[in-house]
Amino acid sequence: MRKIILIAFITLIGCNKSIGHGNIQKEKQIFVCPPCGESYDSITYEKEGICPYCDMKLIPKTSLGTKKNANKKDLTICFYLQDNVELLDFAGPMEVFTAAGFKVFTVSKTKDRITSQGVLTIIPEYSIQDAPKSDVMVFFGGSHSTPTNDPAVISWIKSRKKNTDYFISVCTGAFIMGKAGILDNLTATTFHSQIEALQKALPTTKVLPNVRFVDNGNVITTAGISAGIDGALHFVAKIKGEEFAKKIAKIIEYDKWIPEQGLIVNKK
Amino acid sequence: MRKIILIAFITLIGCNKSIGHGNIQKEKQIFVCPPCGESYDSITYEKEGICPYCDMKLIPKTSLGTKKNANKKDLTICFYLQDNVELLDFAGPMEVFTAAGFKVFTVSKTKDRITSQGVLTIIPEYSIQDAPKSDVMVFFGGSHSTPTNDPAVISWIKSRKKNTDYFISVCTGAFIMGKAGILDNLTATTFHSQIEALQKALPTTKVLPNVRFVDNGNVITTAGISAGIDGALHFVAKIKGEEFAKKIAKIIEYDKWIPEQGLIVNKK
Incomplete structure (x- = not known):
């Protein structure tokens, strides 16, 4: 499916490039498997067809240039x-x-297994001891009080402030970011039942209900659970443009995205 | 957060019960931590307050009866x-x-680690060798051709038909269910770019574009990726009623759910 998304994406962003390609040019094209980090990504083919390694439709190598x-x-x-x-x-x-x-990686306090919803067992890629630096850090709800009340985790977040360009929280992940001082004197939102609790925990923060996300420029908070999708699409729009974000929304069939349901305090 | 959901849920479904409760009755109440499968779920408290084990707000034990x-x-x-x-x-x-x-569990061909999006490492709870029976089976997209073309997996799915009440697919999970014969002579949908491919693979199935989900009674298919949320809410409505499903949608802040965006071929 990841490859299907890539194909759909490349088709979408590459469609203008394709118009006017004649047969002669087509015959000269080199085809590749849509990239997915496997060794066979680099194998080239002279004809259209199916990747013998993963059964996905080969794409013109030139279209990867567009994607790049x-x-x-x-x-x-x-x-x-x-x-x-x-x-x-x-x-x-x-x-x-x-x-x-975007290149995403997962971090937890340790590399021990964690569970989500009491059902899904996950192995974090990094611990707070060895996590590489990143342009963006994102925090989420679900037993948020554990990291919020863990001095080692909060200290680790604070230590990364200087080298992190953007901070994002979804749901009650706002409590974690707030404890690290990232929401001081900003506007924020959180899970609908925790608006008052967050306001109480963060007296210098203006906490708003009934908004899908709040963007302060470098710090974004979203409402609960599914609102994280809206906040993420907003962030993609911020970095790569709204047309690009709309294409992503179309690919993941989240046609329900309404950018105006968020509040932009600072466009930065 | 799981507990927050439970609290929000219990508040929602329990609100009618609470009206008219006098102080005398309140004084006699016993309080518990909202259940999450931990040993301290069964500890009772005589007063309102915070669970000393997980910091969540205690709830009246009677409200669990309502939830039950x-x-x-x-x-x-x-x-x-x-x-x-x-x-x-x-x-x-x-x-x-x-x-x-609902009680959800995960199964893969083996219990080896799998990855999702090339980012998230997951350990399946069961393999096809030891998975218990279930009322419902659900299949998803993402390298769907691997299980679709794996005789051991398809044979395992077929072997469970007799004891499974409902089959659901999201996105290109329809190819897996289709290969097991579950979509024969039914109406179905899939990821938007794979409508024609699914129709070609399943000639006796009527494959429809532009619909969030299709319900044949015991077999439901949904469109791509985020449409799985809509299909799941529809299934909850089918089993527990639409009002209940709307409460779940409200809790997960998926106010965007529009039940009418799906097609019900057979209400069964």
Whole structure:
């Protein structure tokens, strides 16, 4: 499916390029499997057809050039996942960000197994001891009080402020970011039942209900659970343009995205 | 967050019960931590307050009785996850079904680690060798051709037909179900770019574009990726009623759910 998304994406962004291609040019094309990080990504084929390794439709190598340009602003994004993290809180943004070409990795306090919804067993890629730096850090709800009340985790977040360009929270992930001082004197939102609790926890933050996301420029918070999808699409629009984000929304069939349901305090 | 959902849910479904409760009755109440499968779920408290084990707000034990009634149709749901499974394909329904109180478990061909989006490392709970029976089986996109072309997996699915009440697919999971003969002579949908391919693969199936889900009674297929959320909410409505499903949609802040965007061929 990841490849289907890539094909759909390349088709969408590459359609203008294709118009006017004659047969002669087509005969000279080289075809490749849509890239997915496997060794066979680099194998080239002289004809259209099916990848013998993964059964996906080969695409013209030239179309990857188009994709490369579209991805010139690719960012690295650190997903902090605590045990009992809410599944859709992080899965929505992870789907959107990977579809948009961002490089996502997962971090937890340790590399021990964690569970989500009491059902899904996950192995974090990094611990807070060895996580590489990233352009973006994202925090989620689901037993948020564990990292919020863990001095080691909060200290680790604070230590990364200087080298992180954007901070994003989904749902009650706002409590974690807030504890690290990232929401001080800003406007924010969170899960609908926790608006008052967040306001109480963060007296200098203006906490708003009834908004899908709030963008302060470098710090974005979203409402609960599925609202993370909206916030992630907004972030993609911010980095790569709204037309690009709309294409991602179309690919993941989230036609329901309404950018205006968010509040932009600072466009930065 | 799972507990927040439970609290929000119990508040929602329990609000009518609470009206008219006097102080005398309140003084006699016993309080518990909202259940999450931990040993401290069974500890009772004489006063309102915070759970000393997980910091969540205690709830009246009587409200669990209300929840129990609402969950009288709880089902077991088997999520078949292949390597490279599309994240939001399964995460949306898993969020919805666990919030609705269904018992979800994960199965893959083996218990080896799998990845989703090339980013998330998952350990399946069961293999096809030891997976327990379930009321419902669900299949997803993302390298769907691997299980579709694996005789052992298809044979395993076929062997479970007799004891499974409902089959659901999200996105190109329809190819897997189709290969097992579950979509024969039915109406179905799939990821928007794969409509023609599915029709070609399943000549006796009527494959429709531009519909969020298709319900044949015991067999439901949904469109791509985020449409799995809509299909899952429809299934919850089917089992527990539309009002209940709307409450789940409200809790996960998926106010965008429009039940009429699906096609019900057979209400069964």
